[in-house]
Amino acid sequence: TPHNRLLATNEPPQxxxxxLVESVVSKTAVRLAFxxxxxxxxxxxxxxxxxxxxxxxxxHARNTGILSPLRRVPPEVLDEIFSWSLPSVTEALDRGFNTNNSPxxxxxxxxxxxxxxxxIPSLWSL
Incomplete structure (x- = not known):
């Protein structure tokens, strides 16, 4: 078609x-805006x-956290874990007071x- 010829060349339209070209330009502008x-x-x-x-x-994450098994660990077990997680008296004295390695x-x-x-008094005494 003549229109396809115009699209494929650099010739001016007759x-x-x-x-026809103005109609195509107008319709495509409306469609582009839409x-x-x-x-x-x-x-x-x-x-x-x-x-x-x-x-x-x-x-969801906050509610999933409610179901964490860690929430059900008995205080006595946490007591034991806490006691083992801190440095020994000797290590604590060698390092000096550090809030990152303390109760x-x-x-x-x-x-x-x-x-x-x-x-747990033993956590707080050297």
């Missing part, structure tokens, strides 16, 4: 071909879904761990 608007709408929706998914994922670390995990750590 006077009779100009209305597609741009639709894509913007879908991007907005995708952003909303992404936010919702992030919030739901965080909520302070254990007492900052959760209120439950804090209560357990505070109830």
């Amino acid at each position: 006077a009779a071909e100009i209305p 597609l741009d608007a639709e894509m913007a709408r879908l991007r907005d929706r995708l952003n909303q879904l992404d936010e919702e998914r992030t919030e739901l994922s965080d909520y 302070w670390v254990l007492s900052h995990i959760s209120s439950r761990w804090r209560a357990i750590a505070l109830s």
Whole structure:
């Protein structure tokens, strides 16, 4: 067709071909505007879904944490673990006071761990 010839060459359109090309340009501009608007709408929706998914994922993780077996470990077992996790008296004296190697670390995990750590006098004495 003459239109395909114009697309494949650099020749100017003849006077009779100009209305057809103008019509194609007009229709494609309308369609492009529609597609741009639709894509913007879908991007907005995708952003909303992404936010919702992030919030739901965080909520899921927090609820999954509630089921952690560590929450059910008896205080006596944590007491034993805490006692073994800290440096010996000799090591503590050699290193000097360091909050990263002391019961302070254990007492900052959760209120439950804090209560357990505070109830173990041997953790706090050298």
